Amino acid sequence: MTTSSSPPLLPPRPAPPSARRSWRGALRQELFATPLDGVISVLLLAALLAAGVGFWHWAFRQAQWAVIQANTTLFAVGRYPLLQQWRLWLLVTLAGATIGASWGLLRSHPRADRSGTLWPINDLVAIAVLAFVAAWLPVALKLPVPLQLRWWAITALLLVLRGVSGQWGQLVPRRLLRFLPLLWPALYLFGMVLIAGGLGVPRVPPSEWGGLLLTLLMASFAILLSFPIGIVVALGRRSTLPLLRWSSVLYIEFIRGAPLITLLFLGQNILGYMLPGGWAPDRVWRAAWVLTFFCGAYLAEAVRAGLAAVPVGQLEAARSLGLSVPQALRHVVLPQALRIALPATVGQFISLLQDTTLLSLIGLLDLLGTARTVMANPEFLGKNAEVYLTLAVLFWCCCAALGLGSRALERRLDPSHSPT
């Protein structure tokens, strides 16, 4: 018996042209599809235009930016001793070099099978923006010419290293490449020594740190240390050992039940008794530890959500292959849980960065604290708008950098297709 001939299968054909709309058609579709849409669009455009013109007029006609130009050093590093500021320049130079090299190496080593996630156009935009800001900002701030030259040199170094490592990064042997991320913790530790002194470098006590330097230092310290705390406490909360579970819950709920400003004041008073002698000798470090433990509690909840989202079959599969619990956590569960928790984690880091402004309320001269001393100076009375706008832009830049970095990391860690 033979089967009768089946009808022929249709070959695929290209999509009809109507699916690809012209930009004018798209504009009409998006903004003026119905009369009501049109009215809303026109009103909103008018409001945006008015706000934009008003802001432009204020920023470039009325505002007097001398309050910023005269205090750039104060905003950047507070009262850090002038003669020791070469250490900070060295640190910025090293950071620029590390950023440039890492950037280029990331570009020259796309992960296998994920080439679709690389957008070279983003790189060009980033380079253009960076070059423009670096060229324009030192002039706009009326920095002395030697300082302008330094900023340009550092930017040039960053871009050149990015270009070189992007072009020839392939030549770096794989074995060496695995250790290159260690440059970052090394840079951080070296930076701490440069800032604080020690190892033969003269000490600069924390009371003399200030401005953006203090803000970034506090935020980065809390971010780096709260991350492991968050992981350990999240695992503790899911542990089968009752004592470990209860103390994790107690810690999380205590921290989450109190406003940060209360904890900061409390920390100034009692942390000296709680930590072993010499660990919290200084007001700045006490505040840093409070920020760390505060952030750690919230991170623990983010990580716990990530752990809960990993199917139980993953642990079972790992265990049935003979992996011990720590091995299964390290190789199988945590990589997946942390990737799931990444957006929430970075959101937490961003609010931590903004929460550092509370340090000004306990008398530390972070960015906001510095701004308040500047605004209290009779010479610059009434220049609050200029100062606050500058702070807002600075914070926005830092948070945008964190957000962009996290999205890039998310894309890089994403297995091209999630499993069903």
Place this chain on the structure above:
Amino acid sequence: MTASPLMIEARGVQKWYPNGFHALRGVDLSVSRGEVVVIMGPSGSGKSTFIRTFNALEDFQEGTITIDGIALSNDLRNIDAIRCDTGMVFQQFNLFPHLTVLENLTLAPVAVRKRRRAEVEAQALGLLERVGIAEQAGKYPGQLSGGQQQRVAIARSLCMEPRILLFDEPTSALDPEMVGEVLEVMRALAADGMTMVVVTHEMGFAREVAHRVVLMSEGQIVEEAAPTTFFTNPQHERSRQFLAQIL
């Protein structure tokens, strides 16, 4: 002629779930080296729970289980040793989605057996060849079809060079046209003399490959027979009912 040594010996296994449900009610089973045993039964009959006790994914309260001469107890070293020698293939594959196919295979041999990566990779590529998907080694599990994922899962178990393979409904989550390719791999393994305990509803596989078919119901073994006897002349009323339902 001497009998082949026992690889699995379960005696009077009793298990209660924390909610008090009596899941296993005195189950006995012996599996010799190179034997293929298929466990069938309605859902909720305890068959998955039973084979999950063999590598301590489930605990049990009474009875004894001996795997290749090692008694399952609360001693964690015993459990780790047994798990290294007992591979398990799951209904939902449970591949590690953040690792490539090759990394899925090499993870355990490198981390647990402390073998050299290059050597394990060569072995893993050979195993992928054997299950017919060597060309997918660099892909991520999410890029593969269900049948391919399950074949990777089998290869991942084999990479630890187990002496027993447990299959927990390996084809139940697959689209019908992919069941065949997985069963074919399992057939080849059985022909190579692997000791296998398979929970499945695939009658064809049971009839052709199994040395023994076991029917479980309500946490007990109802019938245990060679496949021809089981399918053509079941001894118990419960077996006849079950066969009538799935035929």
